[in-house]
Amino acid sequence: MKLLPVISLLALTSATSALDNGLMRTPPMGWMSWERFRCNIDCENDPKNCISENLFRDMADRLAEDGWKEMGYDHVMIDDCWSSMLRDKDGRLQPDPQRFPGGIAKLARYLHDRGLKLGIYGDLGTHTCGGYPGTTLDKIDTDAQTFASWGVDFLKLDGCYSNEEEQQKGYPLMSKALNATGRPIGYSCSWPAYRGGLPPSVNYTLLGEICNLWRNYDDIQDSWDSVQDITDWFFDNQEILQPEAGPGRWNDPDMLIIGNFGLSVDQSRSQMALWAIMAAPLIMSNNLRTLSSEARAILQNGAAIAINQDPMGVQGRRLLQERSQIEVYWRPLSQSASALVFLSRRQDMPYRYHTSLAKLNYTAGSYEAYDVFTGKTLSGLSAATEFTVSINPSGVVMWYVYPKMHYEHPHAIVHMVWICVKRGSVPIAVIPPFHH
Numbered sequence: 026m027k028l029l030p031v032i033s034l035l036a037l038t039s040a041t042s043a044l045d046n047g048l049m050r051t052p053p054m055g056w057m058s059w060e061r062f063r064c065n066i067d068c069e070n071d072p073k074n075c076i077s078e079n080l081f082r083d084m085a086d087r088l089a090e091d092g093w094k095e096m097g098y099d100h101v102m103i104d105d106c107w108s109s110m111l112r113d114k115d116g117r118l119q120p121d122p123q124r125f126p127g128g129i130a131k132l133a134r135y136l137h138d139r140g141l142k143l144g145i146y147g148d149l150g151t152h153t154c155g156g157y158p159g160t161t162l163d164k165i166d167t168d169a170q171t172f173a174s175w176g177v178d179f180l181k182l183d184g185c186y187s188n189e190e191e192q193q194k195g196y197p198l199m200s201k202a203l204n205a206t207g208r209p210i211g212y213s214c215s216w217p218a219y220r221g222g223l224p225p226s227v228n229y230t231l232l233g234e235i236c237n238l239w240r241n242y243d244d245i246q247d248s249w250d251s252v253q254d255i256t257d258w259f260f261d262n263q264e265i266l267q268p269e270a271g272p273g274r275w276n277d278p279d280m281l282i283i284g285n286f287g288l289s290v291d292q293s294r295s296q297m298a299l300w301a302i303m304a305a306p307l308i309m310s311n312n313l314r315t316l317s318s319e320a321r322a323i324l325q326n327g328a329a330i331a332i333n334q335d336p337m338g339v340q341g342r343r344l345l346q347e348r349s350q351i352e353v354y355w356r357p358l359s360q361s362a363s364a365l366v367f368l369s370r371r372q373d374m375p376y377r378y379h380t381s382l383a384k385l386n387y388t389a390g391s392y393e394a395y396d397v398f399t400g401k402t403l404s405g406l407s408a409a410t411e412f413t414v415s416i417n418p419s420g421v422v423m424w425y426v427y428p429k430m431h432y433e434h435p436h437a438i439v440h441m442v443w444i445c446v447k448r449g450s451v452p453i454a455v456i457p458p459f460h461h
Contacts, residue, residue: 043273046204048211049237050272051334052306053179055100055144056084056093060245060280060310064106064155068124074312076106077124078132087313089139096325097334100179101136102144102308105155112158117171118147133176144179144211145172149195150186159186165198166205173206180212184219192216200235213277215240223262229269238275238306241266245279247287249419252296253370255279259303260343260354270304270340277306284311284320291420293323294398298366298423301333302341302354328397328425332356332364344385351378351416353385362427365394369416377415382426383408390428397423404429 058076068075073083085101088094107129113119120129133143147168150159160168160182172180182199184192196216203210214236220226222241232239242258245251255278259266270276281300283293300307309324316324323329341356341364354366365385369376382392392406398421406412406429414422 043233043271044200044212044235044237046209046212046237046273048209048273049275051336051338052275052304053100053211053238054097054307054330054334055102055142056088056098056309056311056313057100057102057104057144057181057280058084058310059104060247060282061285061312062310066106066121066124075124076103078120078127081132082135084313085136085139085141088141091313091321092325093313094140096327096330098307098309098324099140100142100144100308102146102179102181104146104181105148105153105183106157107146108153108157110157116164116167118158118160118168128175129177130175133178137176142178143176144181145175145177146181146183147172148183148185148187149192149199150184152186154183154185160195160199162191162195162198165195166202169199169202169206169210173203173208173210177208178210180210181215182213183215187219189220192219197231197235211237213238213240217241218243222258223265229265233269233271233274237273238277240277240279242278245282247282247285249288249292252282252288252292252299256299263342267340267342270338272336272338275304275306276340278303280308280310281324282310283324284309284313284316289419290319290323291417293320294423295368295419295421297323297326297329298397298421299354299368301329301423302356302364302366304333304335304338304340304356307333323398326397328395329423332358332397332425335359347378349376349378351376353380355385358425360427362425364397365424365426367414367416367422367424369418369420371418373418375415375417377413379411379413381409381411382406387426392426393429394424394426397425 062074062076065071065075068077081101081103088098107120109119109121136143148154148159151161152159196214200212203212214232216239217227218240242255245255259278266276281296282288283296335358337359339357341354343352344355345353350370352368356364358364367378387408389408394403394406416422
């Protein structure tokens, strides 16, 4: 197997039809409330951490003021437990009046004034997973119009308290209803996660035509075991899932939990690297007000984000699972570049892994490799050059690999830091030779 034909094949198999709303041509980025703040509605005793307009304004301030927006993190997403327990007199959803006294439209304006987008949560069923009013089939048009009237930019539609027939009808109907509002609203469908995530129960051709992204598998929890479980499921099923992703249509392995309580620094780098290889949405769920410097450095790593946001939009693959408990992942990128991740599943000590690019299916030639997390460049690599990487337990080494002959300056890769050049509202990954 040769690298360049494989890149062409993967690009071809990923060029499937996508929801025609022009949105999310690269994986969406931002912040979501669920994993970190769940359904905490106790604003009397825990006012800073309860699901309220104050929490979302705080996170919007952090995205706007702490460098996140410039890196591409431009969505603030409300998850479950935001609404009143009752619809209004006209049958419309309404926010809880104590926790969102200003209303959702005012919160949306607050975000838009800061160059951010607002996401909201709904559920295709009688109730949301948290027990709040759901969107039954007869309420789809009403709720789509309500969200649009509030200035919402993104909808996550869950599937609790609905059956297979309702999901089969409801998810496509909501897609049509959102488009009919005339407002660009990104659409995340949880449908596959309720049908086992795989064909024949899941029709990914249809999903790509109606949704911008979809949750395939279980919710992430704040633990390394959860990250590993999700990673294993996605790559064990990569032959099915990998061809389904592409610009405007993404597999979603769930939120980034970096900066919470369950991951070490090495494990945090591992999640960031694996999500970048998967072309996954980079949706953080953490407390941006108290984030450690280590977590912030990982989440704002320019090279990792550039790899994730590569405009080709080809999802990566697992190449190898070694008996040494080292795994190798690979993703083709624009400009004949690629990304490699060396992951250790070991729990004992750093492991020195020996290999060459040729053993990883690279064609003959001269390459350079930029280490995403150390910032060092390894020059003078031929495909046959043997090299060694030292990988910490449950850690990664991540490389951005590019053919040296394409670049005149041997240190061109340092310009990977210029990653999120804004063209409109879409972050474009700038890969050497850095055409602007």
